[in-house]
Amino acid sequence: MSNKFHYRVWLITMGLLMIVPISSYAWSNHTFLTYPALRGLPEFQEPIPAEPLESFLVKEKDKIGELLKAEEAWAVSNITAYPPLPTALDFSKSKEADFRLRFLKALRLNPEMKLPLYSMVLPGSPVPAKQSIPRTALSVLKHDFQNTIYVPLNPGEKISALEVLATAADEPDNGLDINLWEDNDTPFGKEYGYGKQPFGNPKLDYGTQAPFHMGFYHESSIVYKAAPSFQKTFPEQRAHLYQSLTKLAFQTGHSYWGYRFAGWGLHYVQDMTMPYHTTIMPGRMTITMLSIALLDMIGIHGPYKSAVSEVSRAHILIEKLQNEGLREAYKKQQKDYVLFKALGDSAADSAYPAYSDHFISQVAAKGSNVVAKSLPSILKAIVTDKKAYRDIEKISEEGDYDAGKIIAGAPEKKAQEYNRLIENQMRSLGAFTRIYLKSIK
């Protein structure tokens, strides 16, 4: 290739790299989504005793060491752009005496996660008569605008498998994947060998997890040529790792950790049903995306700026609306809420293939990427408070707010179209949740 061509590719790359605004949360919260998906299934009602992580790690350390070696080999040969584990972090060889730290570092997760025994209390559910624990005890993130209630569990305390799964499904958003890149200004980021954050802002803590929770598997090949870093996404690796750990925990009699790891794995499968997690610029053709990037490079910044803001605003609004709907339904104990029913609807489960190593990219992300084409215009048609929508990035950082007001009074037909689309995504999310768990037990 000529130097001129290299230079053009470089230009496009630089433009594209900056184009993805990553700040928001994906479906939140995953506990709200997991309960309705599994509530009807008797196999998840069994009570199991909570077990501290260290107990599982110390008892099964040899098997865990072997399993992580096999996982690493699998990831190296199956995950595009996967950076191999530095040998110093190898679980079997590590000199780290604190087993929680040894484990988190071998998995290259945020070592500030304490992973205590706890359970999330659903809105509208009775709060157990014990002192709740603050979110900071279980998360590296500071704010929680929704004041979620978490209660501690004692070792040996019985809890249903469903409660473990549902609580754990939200845990990856509490910091497991935050600040792991070498440019995130953390000592572990420099140790982990993941390299520089492939996209998004390396200074925004929540955004740093994006490459683990997003999967851009279906962009056109020119996009990957121009910006290879978009291939550096690892939800498939995470889901596989936690699937393997789940199996090991069950085989060795540690059911609590079996379900907790399974909940972690579910998170990544569920994230793929959010079209803004599987598509760089929903609603825009590749050619438009590349043109915007190029225009920006030659000094015409308007189209780039407006595209970036549009992606970010839509992403935030969709997730907030979905979260508000579920939260209200939980508070009012509205069992027939349409999204609860969609999540629990198993009629279409058999239309999907069984879970496999590339289910995330080839099934889950694929479907969601198709939906991404129409979603932005369907959303746009229901926005009635244009001013609040324009300011939503700022509003969402300041505290809780009522996203319902932004679409209040939307034309009936348009609102129905939007609701149907979200309902379908929730139906897929429920199905993928059950399909992933079937692969484990």
Ligand SMILES: [Zn+2]
């Ligand atoms: Zn996520």
